[in-house]
Amino acid sequence: MxxxxxxxxxxxxxxxxxxxxxxxxxPLKDGAETKRKLEEFMKNNHSPSENGRFNRVVCVTSGGTTxxxxxxxxxxxxxFSSGHRGAASTEYFLKAGYAVIFLHRRWVLERQHVSYLxxxxxxxxxxxxxxxxxxxxxxxxxxxxxxxxxxxxxxNCLNVLKLLVNQILQAMQILQLVxxxxxxxxxxxxxxxxxxxxxFYVPWENMAVHKIQSSSGPLDxxxxxxxxxxSVLRKDWAPMAFCISFKxxxxxxxxxxxxxxxxxxxxxxxxxxNELLTRKDxxxxxxxxxxxxxxxxxTRVGADVEDPLIKLIVDRHSAYIVTx
Amino acid sequence: MxxxxxxxxxxxxxxxxxxxxxxxxxPLKDGAETKRKLEEFMKNNHSPSENGRFNRVVCVTSGGTTxxxxxxxxxxxxxFSSGHRGAASTEYFLKAGYAVIFLHRRWVLERQHVSYLxxxxxxxxxxxxxxxxxxxxxxxxxxxxxxxxxxxxxxNCLNVLKLLVNQILQAMQILQLVxxxxxxxxxxxxxxxxxxxxxFYVPWENMAVHKIQSSSGPLDxxxxxxxxxxSVLRKDWAPMAFCISFKxxxxxxxxxxxxxxxxxxxxxxxxxxNELLTRKDxxxxxxxxxxxxxxxxxTRVGADVEDPLIKLIVDRHSAYIVTx
Numbered sequence: 001m002x003x004x005x006x007x008x009x010x011x012x013x014x015x016x017x018x019x020x021x022x023x024x025x026x027p028l029k030d031g032a033e034t035k036r037k038l039e040e041f042m043k044n045n046h047s048p049s050e051n052g053r054f055n056r057v058v059c060v061t062s063g064g065t066t067x068x069x070x071x072x073x074x075x076x077x078x079x080f081s082s083g084h085r086g087a088a089s090t091e092y093f094l095k096a097g098y099a100v101i102f103l104h105r106r107w108v109l110e111r112q113h114v115s116y117l118x119x120x121x122x123x124x125x126x127x128x129x130x131x132x133x134x135x136x137x138x139x140x141x142x143x144x145x146x147x148x149x150x151x152x153x154x155x156n157c158l159n160v161l162k163l164l165v166n167q168i169l170q171a172m173q174i175l176q177l178v179x180x181x182x183x184x185x186x187x188x189x190x191x192x193x194x195x196x197x198x199x200f201y202v203p204w205e206n207m208a209v210h211k212i213q214s215s216s217g218p219l220d221x222x223x224x225x226x227x228x229x230x231s232v233l234r235k236d237w238a239p240m241a242f243c244i245s246f247k248x249x250x251x252x253x254x255x256x257x258x259x260x261x262x263x264x265x266x267x268x269x270x271x272x273x274n275e276l277l278t279r280k281d282x283x284x285x286x287x288x289x290x291x292x293x294x295x296x297x298x299t300r301v302g303a304d305v306e307d308p309l310i311k312l313i314v315d316r317h318s319a320y321i322v323t324x
Numbered sequence: 325m326x327x328x329x330x331x332x333x334x335x336x337x338x339x340x341x342x343x344x345x346x347x348x349x350x351p352l353k354d355g356a357e358t359k360r361k362l363e364e365f366m367k368n369n370h371s372p373s374e375n376g377r378f379n380r381v382v383c384v385t386s387g388g389t390t391x392x393x394x395x396x397x398x399x400x401x402x403x404f405s406s407g408h409r410g411a412a413s414t415e416y417f418l419k420a421g422y423a424v425i426f427l428h429r430r431w432v433l434e435r436q437h438v439s440y441l442x443x444x445x446x447x448x449x450x451x452x453x454x455x456x457x458x459x460x461x462x463x464x465x466x467x468x469x470x471x472x473x474x475x476x477x478x479x480n481c482l483n484v485l486k487l488l489v490n491q492i493l494q495a496m497q498i499l500q501l502v503x504x505x506x507x508x509x510x511x512x513x514x515x516x517x518x519x520x521x522x523x524f525y526v527p528w529e530n531m532a533v534h535k536i537q538s539s540s541g542p543l544d545x546x547x548x549x550x551x552x553x554x555s556v557l558r559k560d561w562a563p564m565a566f567c568i569s570f571k572x573x574x575x576x577x578x579x580x581x582x583x584x585x586x587x588x589x590x591x592x593x594x595x596x597x598n599e600l601l602t603r604k605d606x607x608x609x610x611x612x613x614x615x616x617x618x619x620x621x622x623t624r625v626g627a628d629v630e631d632p633l634i635k636l637i638v639d640r641h642s643a644y645i646v647t648x
Binding site: 077199200 | 400524542
């Protein structure tokens with residue numbers, strides 16, 4: 001849009017929408033505690049190394065965000081995303097030497113990425129839980145994703161910080177806090193935004209307070225668009241970081257075109273394009289220099305697509321750090 | 325409404341809505357297999373006993389149903405219900421000697437009702453799984469609710485049939501099949517309808533085929549009301565059964581009034597009224613002869629509200645069987 005005739009530019013519109021989005025959200029619950037955890041984590045994990053570069057830190061987002069339809073939430077909009085991709089990827093990032101800030105949902109246990117070692121450790125945890133108290137059991141039952149991350153915590157010396165996310169407003173508030181805490185890392189910061197973030201939401205002030213009554217006839221809803229945070233992440237929150245977003249479609253005919261549009265529009269370094277039904281077997285990594293198909297190795301039992309995907313990303317991030 | 329002026333009566337409206345609901349649904353996937361399982365289960369579990377009465381069978385529904393927003397479902401409306409109530413209640417019904425047909429969701433692991441014995445058995449399962457193959461692990465990871473039920477299967481001689489439900493159309497189709505299979509039990513049949521069934525849905529023919537695009541601006545949705553199946557359950561599907569429905573509200577001021585309305589409108593034998601935030605501590609059982617508060621025994625560690633609730637229900641069902 002042409003600014004000279006009084007209309008707002010695309011950028012101004014985006015910033016205005018993002019400001020309005022955050023202004024209308026209720027204050028982040030436990031926001032101070034989250035900031036404290038981030039500060040402590042960054043202190044432990046990003047001291048400059050011998051060549052002056054910081055240790056690498058990746059922010060992995062996973063699972064679907066939810067959109068409450070009532071302030072005292074009974075109903076909400078959710079999506080297909082189980083968080084499996086993010087959890088599997090976290091394991092590979094850790095093995096590659098990254099510290100990980102892992103934003104995750106309460107886990108819907110679908111096919112989890114669980115290595116043999118992790119299963120052994122979980123079983124040991126159960127045996128201990130049986131002989132101590134129910135509380136240990138419940139901790140696992142409530143947060144298996146964080147538990148798996150927690151097991152790596154034991155192995156990898158405290159280089160995973162797990163942050164529970166659920167509703168869209170809170171998830172974006174946490175993402176902003178995380179990104180701002182990673183700003184000083186410069187190019188050593190990586191964002192792997194695998195979460196299926198809600199595209200539509202009900203602004204807090206428009207939301208019914210109590211459970212919507214079903215006796216009042218059909219339900220008409222108008223959902224506002226959630227502004228894309230990718231622009232402000234790239235421009236303001238962590239401008240030097242290497243950024244990877246995801247694009248999922250059900251219609252293969254539009255998938256690559258949409259991924260390419262996202263790459264350009266939001267100035268991403270990579271967009272991982274995947275189709276709903278085949279996403280666990282193959283993805284296409286869309287970059288400015290071309291598209292790279294990545295496949296699960298079907299000849300190897302237990303192989304997943306995240307293994308080659310994270311190897312590729314780590315290589316590209318290394319190249320980026322060298323040249324930035 | 326007065327039938328003589330051409331308007332439909334409440335009953336006719338309800339039946340027409342229910343017919344339209346089922347007619348518009350796609351055919352139930354694995355419908356023939358579900359029928360076969362039900363027939364086999366009923367054959368094993370409802371032979372007449374010495375006094376000519378059938379063994380008692382309860383249909384327990386649990387968890388929230390989902391409402392897809394696209395035919396190739398990416399987004400759906402879900403609700404707060406974790407399925408805990410239904411799972412806990414199943415355990416008590418089994419202990420009371422009932423056979424259980426357990427309709428459940430893929431489990432969102434919140435605070436599960438897991439007895440010490442069950443935990444021991446789960447741990448044994450893990451140990452076995454570690455030494456055999458990943459598939460055993462994944463089976464547990466995918467279906468912990470059915471796994472817990474499965475453990476009772478081992479203990480209780482095959483008197484739990486677990487049926488996975490998820491989307492609203494499929495859930496109601498399965499409920500209908502189950503109810504029709506229980507019709508012959510007469511008053512020995514019990515329906516414990518703890519599931520949080522969606523009140524609103526998008527009829528299949530109105531649903532977008534592919535993922536709704538977010539670039540097209542705000543999203544306007546009109547959701548139709550899901551017709552209440554309780555009327556047709558009481559009148560046609562299993563008219564002699566003892567029927568218990570649930571009513572949840574976030575506003576305590578309207579809870580009892582709504583529960584009472586449901587009791588009368590749908591001719592339920594009991595309505596279990598509960599408020600969102602206190603539902604794990606207390607419920608009020610609304611009946612034609614008065615309201616009965618039921619509380620969790622807070623002096624006993626690990627006590628839940630389902631324990632006294634199921635005891636009360638079993639007593640009332642016994643009295644019903646004697647007088648019917």
